[in-house]
Amino acid sequence: MEWIGRSIPRIGAQTRARGKALFGGDVPLEGPLILKLLRSPRPHARILSINTERAMKNDGVEAIFTAKDIPGRNLIGLITKDQPLLAHDKVRFVGEPVALVAARDEESAIRGVEEVEVVYEDLPAIFTPDEALDPGAVPIHEKGNLLHRRVVVKGDVEDALSRAHLVVERTYSTPFLEHACLEPDAGWGYVDKDGTLVIVASTQNPHYDQREVAELLGVEKERVRVIQAATGGGFGSKLDLTVQGFIGLALYHLRRPVKLTLSREEVFLATPKRHAMKIWMRTAARRDGRLLALEAKIICDTGAYSSYGVAVATRAAVHATGPYEIENVRVESLAVYTNNPIAGAMRGFGVPQVAFAHESQMDILAESLGIDPLEIRRINAMRPESVTATGQVLGESVGLLEALDAVEPHYREAMEEWKKGPRRPYTARGVGLGAMWYGIGNTGVRNPSTVKVQLDERGRVVLYIGAADMGQGSTTVLVQMASETLGISPEEMEVVIADTGLTPDAGASSASRQTYISGNALVRACRKLSETLLEEASRLMGLPRGELVLRGGNVVSKEKPERRVSLAELAALAKERGVSLEFEGHFDPETTPLDPSTGQGIPYATYSFACQMAQVEVDLLTGQVEVRRIVAAHDVGKAINPKGVVGQIRGGVAMGVGFALMEEFLPGSTRSFKDYHIPTAADMPEVIPIIVESSEPTGPFGAKGVGEPALIPTAPAILNAIADALGERIYALPATLERVCEASIRAGWPKMGKGGGPR
Amino acid sequence: MNPEEKIRISFRLNGREVEAHVLPGETALHLLRERLGLRGVKEGCGIGECGACTIVVDKKAVNSCLMLAAQLHGCEVLTVEGLESPVGLHPLQEAFLEHDAIQCGYCTPGMLLSAYALIISRGVPTREEIVRALAGNLCRCTGYHQIVDAVQDAARRMAGKEEGRW
Ligand code: FES
Ligand code: FES
Numbered sequence: 001m002e003w004i005g006r007s008i009p010r011i012g013a014q015t016r017a018r019g020k021a022l023f024g025g026d027v028p029l030e031g032p033l034i035l036k037l038l039r040s041p042r043p044h045a046r047i048l049s050i051n052t053e054r055a056m057k058n059d060g061v062e063a064i065f066t067a068k069d070i071p072g073r074n075l076i077g078l079i080t081k082d083q084p085l086l087a088h089d090k091v092r093f094v095g096e097p098v099a100l101v102a103a104r105d106e107e108s109a110i111r112g113v114e115e116v117e118v119v120y121e122d123l124p125a126i127f128t129p130d131e132a133l134d135p136g137a138v139p140i141h142e143k144g145n146l147l148h149r150r151v152v153v154k155g156d157v158e159d160a161l162s163r164a165h166l167v168v169e170r171t172y173s174t175p176f177l178e179h180a181c182l183e184p185d186a187g188w189g190y191v192d193k194d195g196t197l198v199i200v201a202s203t204q205n206p207h208y209d210q211r212e213v214a215e216l217l218g219v220e221k222e223r224v225r226v227i228q229a230a231t232g233g234g235f236g237s238k239l240d241l242t243v244q245g246f247i248g249l250a251l252y253h254l255r256r257p258v259k260l261t262l263s264r265e266e267v268f269l270a271t272p273k274r275h276a277m278k279i280w281m282r283t284a285a286r287r288d289g290r291l292l293a294l295e296a297k298i299i300c301d302t303g304a305y306s307s308y309g310v311a312v313a314t315r316a317a318v319h320a321t322g323p324y325e326i327e328n329v330r331v332e333s334l335a336v337y338t339n340n341p342i343a344g345a346m347r348g349f350g351v352p353q354v355a356f357a358h359e360s361q362m363d364i365l366a367e368s369l370g371i372d373p374l375e376i377r378r379i380n381a382m383r384p385e386s387v388t389a390t391g392q393v394l395g396e397s398v399g400l401l402e403a404l405d406a407v408e409p410h411y412r413e414a415m416e417e418w419k420k421g422p423r424r425p426y427t428a429r430g431v432g433l434g435a436m437w438y439g440i441g442n443t444g445v446r447n448p449s450t451v452k453v454q455l456d457e458r459g460r461v462v463l464y465i466g467a468a469d470m471g472q473g474s475t476t477v478l479v480q481m482a483s484e485t486l487g488i489s490p491e492e493m494e495v496v497i498a499d500t501g502l503t504p505d506a507g508a509s510s511a512s513r514q515t516y517i518s519g520n521a522l523v524r525a526c527r528k529l530s531e532t533l534l535e536e537a538s539r540l541m542g543l544p545r546g547e548l549v550l551r552g553g554n555v556v557s558k559e560k561p562e563r564r565v566s567l568a569e570l571a572a573l574a575k576e577r578g579v580s581l582e583f584e585g586h587f588d589p590e591t592t593p594l595d596p597s598t599g600q601g602i603p604y605a606t607y608s609f610a611c612q613m614a615q616v617e618v619d620l621l622t623g624q625v626e627v628r629r630i631v632a633a634h635d636v637g638k639a640i641n642p643k644g645v646v647g648q649i650r651g652g653v654a655m656g657v658g659f660a661l662m663e664e665f666l667p668g669s670t671r672s673f674k675d676y677h678i679p680t681a682a683d684m685p686e687v688i689p690i691i692v693e694s695s696e697p698t699g700p701f702g703a704k705g706v707g708e709p710a711l712i713p714t715a716p717a718i719l720n721a722i723a724d725a726l727g728e729r730i731y732a733l734p735a736t737l738e739r740v741c742e743a744s745i746r747a748g749w750p751k752m753g754k755g756g757g758p759r
Numbered sequence: 760m761n762p763e764e765k766i767r768i769s770f771r772l773n774g775r776e777v778e779a780h781v782l783p784g785e786t787a788l789h790l791l792r793e794r795l796g797l798r799g800v801k802e803g804c805g806i807g808e809c810g811a812c813t814i815v816v817d818k819k820a821v822n823s824c825l826m827l828a829a830q831l832h833g834c835e836v837l838t839v840e841g842l843e844s845p846v847g848l849h850p851l852q853e854a855f856l857e858h859d860a861i862q863c864g865y866c867t868p869g870m871l872l873s874a875y876a877l878i879i880s881r882g883v884p885t886r887e888e889i890v891r892a893l894a895g896n897l898c899r900c901t902g903y904h905q906i907v908d909a910v911q912d913a914a915r916r917m918a919g920k921e922e923g924r925w
Contacts, residue, residue, distance in 0.1 A: 009856060016864025017852040019799020019839030023865060026798040182803050182811055182865040182899050232801075232865030233899050264804040471863025471900045643859045650902030651862065673808035673897070681903040682894040 003483040004701045007643035008490060011476045012230070012469070021230035024186030024202030024243070025261040032188055033062055035243075035250055035260035036109040038099040038116050039270060040091035043127075043339040043668075044140065045120035047090055050099060055115035060108025064116060065100040065249055072218030076241055078208065078344070082141060083305035085216055085245045090123070092140055093304035093341050094668065095270035102250050102258060127667065129278070129299045129336035140304065140337045147302050147335040148310040150317045152389050152599030155328030160293035164284035168364045172281070172357040173732045176301070176665040177274035177658075178267075179346055180678050181470075183232020185242035185271060186261035189251045192225075196501075197251040200227045201244050204234040204468045206498045207505040212241055213248035224248060228498035234470035235655075236345030237271050239510055240307050265671050272344030273665055275312050275335075276301040279357040281320075284328075289371045289379045293328035294389075296320045298354065300343070302335040307344030309335040314443050314594070316350030318603055321389045322358035323400050323437035324380035329389040331599070340667040345510055347652070348708045351438055352659060352715065356733060359434045359716030363723065373433050373720070374411055377611070378404055382437065391600040397704065399635025399694030400435065400609040406633040406690045407433070407611050414615050414629075426620045428749070432720025434713035435611040439604030440705045441513040441589050448588035449514075450504035451522040453482065453529050455581040459553075459568025461486060461493045461529075465522065466506030467514045468498040472648065472707050474514040477640040478522050481700055485526035487550035488567070504584060512705030515640065516606065517587055519700035525585030532581065536574055537565050589698075606696045608709045609635040612653070614685075614717035618725045620749040623740035625661055626685075627718055633690040637704035642691060649689040649710045654679050656714020661734050768832035773841025781828040787821075788812045790828035791838060799839035799868045803897070810896030813869035814838050820876035820892075837875070839868035850920075851875060854913035855906070862900035870896050874910040883914045 015021045022028060052064040067074055067088035074088060075081040087098050099116050103109035126132045132145040139145060161167060187201025197217075203209055206226040214221040231238060243260040250258045262271070277300050284293040298316050302309035317333035366376040381400045387393055414431045423429060441447050452464035463482055469475040475497055479490045496502050506518045530550050537555035538545040541563060548555050555570065557563040574581050589605035615629040632649050639645040655678075662677045670676050695702030715733065722740065723729040728747035730739050765780040772795070781790055791814065792800045800823055803811030807825040814823045815837040842849040851871050854860070861867050870893060877884055877892040884892070889910045890903075898906065 007859070010859060010861065013856055013859075013861040013864065014848075016861050016867050017848065017855050017871070018843060019797075019868045021864055022798070023801070025802070180897075180899050182809065182863065182897060183801075184803065231863065233863045235899070264806075264809075471865075473862070647859055647862060647901060647905065650904050651900045652902075654902035655899070672806060673804055674806075678897060678899060680894045680897060681890045681907060684890075684903050687902060687904060 001484055003480045004640055005642065007641055008476065008480060010473055010644065011479060011495065023183055023232055024229040027188040027259045029188060029190060029257040032257035032259040033102045033104060033250070033254065034106050034109040035246055035258050036101045036113050037097045037246065038101065038113045040087065040094060040096040040098050042091055042120050042122060043094050043125035044123040045091050046123060047087060048119040048121055051117040052099065054117065055101065055112045058108050058111050058115065060104040061101060061112040062104060063102045063254060064112060065253065069253065070216055070249060071252065072216045074216065076212050076216065076245065077306050078240060078308050079310045080147065080306040093339055095341060096304065100246050100249060102254060125339040127338055127340055129301050129338060132336050132338050140339060145337045147306050147337055148313050150314045150333045150599060151597065152317045152329060152331040154389055154391060154600065157293045157295055157328045157330045160328040161284050164292050165287040166365060166368055167282060167284045168361055169282040170361065170731060172279045172360065174277050174353045174356060175733060176276045176340065176343065176667065177346060177663050178665045178670070178676055179235040179237035180676065181233030181235060181237060184262045184264055184267045185238065187229060187243040187247055188257065188259040189247040190257040191251055191255045196223055196225050197248055198225045198227065199244050199247050200229045201247065202229050202231040202238055203244065204238040204470055204510060205508040206468055206500050207466060208508060209241060209244045210500040213244055216245055217248055217252050225501040228468045231468065231470040234509065235347045236510060238470065239345050239508055240272055242271055268671050268676065270341065272307050272342045273303065274346035275343040275350060275353070277353040279354060281357050281361055283361045283365060285365050285369065287369065289369055289376045291324055291326045291380045294321050294326045296331045298333040300333065300335045300350065301338050301340055303338055303340040303342040305342045307342050308349065309343060311443060312345065312350040316354045317599065318390055318439065318443060319351045319437065320354045320358065322355065322362065323382050323435050323609055325382050325386040326389065331389065347655060347711050349511065351436065352712050355434065355436050355712050356716050356719060359720060360729065363720045374404060374408060377433065377435050390594060390603055392602045395606065395697065397606060397637055397694045397696035398609060399692045400611065402692045402694060403609055403611040403633040403635050406692055407613050407631050410631040410688065411613050414613065418615060423617065428618050428620055428725040430616050430618065430721040430723065430725025432614045432717045432724055433611060434716030434720060436709060436712040438512065438608045438709045438712060440516045440606050440608060441511050441604055444591050444593045444601050444603040446588055447507050447513065447517065448586060449506040449518040449521040450584055450586045451506060451518055451525050452504050452582065452584045453525040455529060455567060455571050457571055457575055459566065459571040461488060463493060463495045464503040465495060465497050465518065466503040467518045468509040470509060473641065473644040474509060476644060477515050478518060480640050481519055481523055482526050484701065485523055486530055488553045492553055512608065512707040512709065515703050515705050516699050517589060519703060520587035521585040523585065523700045524587060525583045528583035528585065529581065532579065533570055536570050536579065540565055540573060605698055606704050608704045608706060610709050610713050612713035612717045614721040616718060616721040616725060618722060618740060620744045623737035623744065625722060625735060625740055627657055629686045629688070630714060630717065631688045631690065633692055634706055634709055635692040635694045636706045637696040637699045638693050638702035639691045640701065640703050645691055645706050646689045648706045650687050652710020653687050653714050654684060655711045657683060657718065659733060660715035660718035664734050766829050768829055770831045770833060771835045773838060783829060785828040786824055787814070787826040787828045787831055788823040791823060797838050797840050801865055801868055810869045810873065811866055813872045813896060815872050815876050818876060818879055820873045837872065839871055842871060850916040851913040854909040858905045858909035858912065860901060860905040860909040866896060866898040870898065870906055874913070878914045878917055883918060886911065
């Protein structure tokens with residue numbers, strides 16, 4: 001293959017290197033009005049009145065909008081519509097938007113926001129799912145405080161428990177996390193000549209944005225056009241509407257250019273977070289290490305509104321077994337409303353949280369049974385034709401054993417040599433593993449993508465791809481697939497990305513789905529084009545179709561390569577003959593919905609697998625954990641762009657280090673990077689990425705996905721390594737200095753050994 | 760000083776003399792980005808915590824969100840827009856591209872300028888020096904490794920060639 005498996009340069013990187021890419025805040029318009037939001041200072045309160053009179057007296061203030069100015073349906077939400085764009089009767093979290101000010105300059109906008117008078121009547125606020133589920137709790141939403149309950153049951157758990165040699169039961173907790181995209185959410189808008197409201201914003205989800213804004217405004221979808229600006233990271237936080245609805249509302253009423261850039265503090269306060277979770281798990285095994293049963297109860301704090309809460313609770317339940325075949329399963333997962341910030345999608349949709357739990361369980365079992373941690377994973381690893389917790393029989397692309405094999409030499413070396421090597425006094429070394437599986441695409445629901453390709457009159461191939469690229473590199477791999485299918489180089493193509501006015505709907509850039517789903521759609525579109533071109537050429541050249549191939553921008557005879565016809569000629573000919581050279585390809589993975597009472601079904605068409613190993617050095621006196629090395633083996637099906645895969649793995653590992661050791665969003669107090677630390681260059685271990693390719697027959701060129709999987713095994717591996725170093729385990733993330741010290745004291749450290757240091 | 764009264768300053772920006780009237784409280788970030796239109800100067804936090812707004816002032820990397828515009832008076836200022844030359848990209852930019860050090864690209868301008876300041880002061884820095892110099896520039900996408908590789912590579916290519924600029 002010419003273009004697949006090659007690390008071609010990332011498309012769009014050059015503009016970024018030059019500082020010329022226009023991100024959401026880089027408005028190229030003259031004198032846009034500045035938008036600013038008044039946000040609720042209360043976690044839960046009734047709004048008694050909103051008075052904008054005084055604020056409107058400010059010279060620079062042009063308009064102030066509240067819920068009553070929303071002409072359409074004031075309800076948004078990715079799955080469940082339960083969130084007003086602007087609060088009307090009550091507010092449900094600190095930071096909830098209440099009024100939108102449009103002003104001629106920044107100062108006036110700020111003054112306008114300050115002078116809007118809102119009278120609130122406080123309601124009891126609820127900050128934990130436990131309180132929220134109490135029968136006497138105040139309902140945060142009319143329907144109550146339980147957003148969603150997902151059950152996955154299979155086999156006979158009671159019977160398995162009674163047969164088990166060992167049952168391990170523990171409770172784990174993980175905090176809210178902030179995505180911390182380097183770019184704060186931002187966008188701008190204008191009304192174009194034909195009256196369309198054009199919104200250019202930092203987003204992962206332009207077609208959803210378009211539908212949602214149109215509904216808010218009560219206008220036809222076609223009256224709203226959403227174009228993705230260069231987007232400075234997403235990780236799930238830019239799937240919800242962040243600025244788009246407000247820009248749309250202002251455009252609707254004012255019909256002049258506007259811009260809205262959130263401050264970092266607003267991003268912390270009011271954009272969706274990773275769900276905080278409490279996970280109870282009971283795992284039963286035979287003496288030989290074979291897992292017999294898994295029981296889990298997962299409580300997800302979904303915050304004030306649903307966002308992707310249903311998907312997160314569901315995905316967490318489906319993935320709770322980990323990448324292991326377990327016959328008897330009973331999992332219950334609840335998404336519960338609280339008055340905390342909204343929790344939505346964040347890289348992994350709940351799987352990173354459950355992976356911390358199931359991987360800790362695996363190591364506890366291994367230790368108690370006296371089995372090597374790698375071995376116990378191998379014994380139970382899913383393989384082709386394994387049956388999952390939802391009763392799905394896996395296909396042939398299950399590369400977990402290969403990933404374990406790839407990690408093994410590093411693991412043995414680390415265990416046998418590195419761990420025993422010389423080290424500083426009062427430090428302990430540990431080695432840990434983390435494995436994972438991850439279903440590609442949305443869970444048991446339709447999630448189609450359509451891609452369009454065209455050979456224009458000049459003979460140029462133009463791709464119309466709706467998939468937003470936030471830096472993960474989807475555009476580059478999709479273009480490579482087009483190159484491979486059409487036999488022309490990426491430079492010879494034009495690409496239009498994520499513009500609802502031009503590109504068909506590819507669905508969200510989430511769930512690691514674009515390579516697989518839009519990749520398939522794109523390949524189908526390109527095949528249709530190539531077939532038509534070959535047919536046309538065959539007619540023109542008088543050669544059988546089977547003898548022709550597309551190569552280097554020409555249709556060429558395989559036998560006599562000097563016989564060729566260029567795409568430009570074919571385009572001209574097709575035009576003459578009235579043959580259309582525009583094709584759409586469509587793909588929707590084959591899934592079935594999960595049964596509501598048992599969770600049985602086929603939630604995903606394919607899964608990615610991975611295993612990572614962490615080597616850590618723990619300072620027993622300070623609790624400082626230094627991650628020395630991560631070996632990360634990922635089964636991606638086929639690496640379309642190996643450098644891009646490595647980039648995803650390295651970035652995922654960085655995020656995993658943060659999840660393991662430092663990141664924790666505390667509602668009500670985390671407001672800046674001073675309170676919320678993400679890994680810097682100095683926090684990064686050596687990372688050894690290993691690409692495993694267990695080709696997926698339904699994938700484009702065998703590819704699956706890697707965006708989220710890259711992050712998932714890191715924190716479990718690190719926490720297992722810390723437990724290995726200390727001989728005591730930490731059950732709550734992150735493993736802060738205090739928690740590590742506390743575990744080290746529990747373990748009886750520092751124990752004095754030979755030479756004054758612990759052994 | 761009257762907070763409303765503007766101060767006249769002049770400085771060299773990307774090799775060109777510029778003049779501006781600035782308010783005493785105005786940040787260098789605001790002046791460069793919002794008034795002089797240099798959109799490559801990014802804002803990630805506004806309080807000195809992320810490094811996205813890094814520029815080079817008199818050979819030193821600074822957070823432009825923490826610096827007052829008035830302090831630029833008489834200085835030599837470099838932003839990402841000034842890195843490339845009419846003949847092409849700067850070796851740092853090229854190395855960032857070759858090493859796939861750019862994913863979303865939002866941290867890139869700040870990274871490039873922190874790296875630039877390091878290289879002109881240290882020549883060919885060690886990996887540790889690079890890591891230390893970049894520790895104030897957050898990146899959420901790459902995991903940093905590719906960026907460190909790129910800086911090291913660029914430093915070798917640049918060896919001794921940048922002095923003329925100052
Ligand atoms: S914007 Fe200046 S350091 Fe973040
Ligand atoms: S490339 Fe996205 S923040 Fe660095």
